[in-house]
Amino acid sequence: AKPTEYTDTNLVHSDYAMQNMTVNVTFVKDTNSKGQVMAVGIRSTQNDNAWGYGYCQGYQKYLCNVQIKNLKKAKLEFKICGTNGLYEDLYVTELVSFSTKHAYKLSFSALGDALHCQLYDTEDYAAGPLLDHTVNASEVHRIAGNEIVSLAGGGEFGSYSSTQYFTNFDVFNHDEGTYLQYAQ
Numbered sequence: 001a002k003p004t005e006y007t008d009t010n011l012v013h014s015d016y017a018m019q020n021m022t023v024n025v026t027f028v029k030d031t032n033s034k035g036q037v038m039a040v041g042i043r044s045t046q047n048d049n050a051w052g053y054g055y056c057q058g059y060q061k062y063l064c065n066v067q068i069k070n071l072k073k074a075k076l077e078f079k080i081c082g083t084n085g086l087y088e089d090l091y092v093t094e095l096v097s098f099s100t101k102h103a104y105k106l107s108f109s110a111l112g113d114a115l116h117c118q119l120y121d122t123e124d125y126a127a128g129p130l131l132d133h134t135v136n137a138s139e140v141h142r143i144a145g146n147e148i149v150s151l152a153g154g155g156e157f158g159s160y161s162s163t164q165y166f167t168n169f170d171v172f173n174h175d176e177g178t179y180l181q182y183a184q
Contacts, residue, residue, distance in 0.1 A: 011057065011158035012169070013044060020174035022109040023155035025166060026122060029068060031100045032163040036068035040108040040117075043153035049084045055158070056081035060149050062090075064108040064117035074098035076117050076131045080140075082147025090115070090143050096130045103167065104130075106157075111174060113137035113148065 023040050044061035052058045055065070063079040074097075078090035096119075098104075105120040114137045118129040141148060155171045170181040 010160075011039075011041070011055065011156050013041075013059075013156040014154040014171060014180075016154055016171065016173075016180060017045070017152040018155070018171070018173045018175065019043065019150075019152040020111050021155060022107060022172045022174070023157070024105060024107045024168070024170050024172075025157040026103055026105045026168040027159075028103045028165045028167070029071070029098075029100050030163045030165070031071065033071060036071070037065055037160040038068075038106065038164050039063050039065045039156075039158055040106050041154075041156040041158075042108055042110045042115075043149045043151065044156050045151060045153035047083060050081050051085055051087040054087065055079070056087055059153075060147075060151075061153060061156070062108075062110060062115055062149055064106065064115070066104070066106055066119060068098055069095060071100055072098055074104075074119065074131070076119060076133060078115060078117060078133070078135050080144050080147070080149065082144055083149065084147050086144065086147040088143055090140060091133060091135045093131050093133050105168075109174075113140050113150070115140060 047060040065077040073095040076093040103122040109116040119131040
């Protein structure tokens with residue numbers, strides 16, 4: 001993916017439409033302090049009424065971002081790019097330790113209207129996720145209101161700069177039991 005003339009947001013989008021899905025991406029962040037946000041999007045579909053900037057770029061979707069602070073800490077941010085211009089935080093986690101010497105896996109799922117996001121250090125899967133949070137359906141409905149993203153859409157991933165490197169992108173369709181993997 002490459003940036004548009006209006007933003008340095010890089011997104012790779014899949015046109016394989018799913019409603020109940022899990023998207024996983026594995027990435028490494030280099031030691032350059034520029035571009036400390038990486039995102040995974042789900043149920044992404046183009047919509048002329050969706051917010052046209054940032055990670056929305058004219059698509060309705062849900063996002064789970066990894067926000068890296070000073071190359072030493074990371075947190076998850078759940079966001080919505082709604083069906084009629086809404087761009088809102090659904091939830092933000094606490095900060096945890098982060099290292100540019102490790103690869104990380106970001107996993108984001110939508111099952112019904114519940115959203116689940118996890119961040120793993122790939123060097124220590126046995127320890128479980130570093131961050132793990134579910135935004136339940138009632139909370140999504142409370143914040144999104146009538147802009148809830150319920151239609152099937154694609155999975156996507158990206159970053160705010162060219163200082164993150166991706167080694168794996170895979171998608172699981174819970175409704176059909178199908179699995180797609182794009183690996184390096």
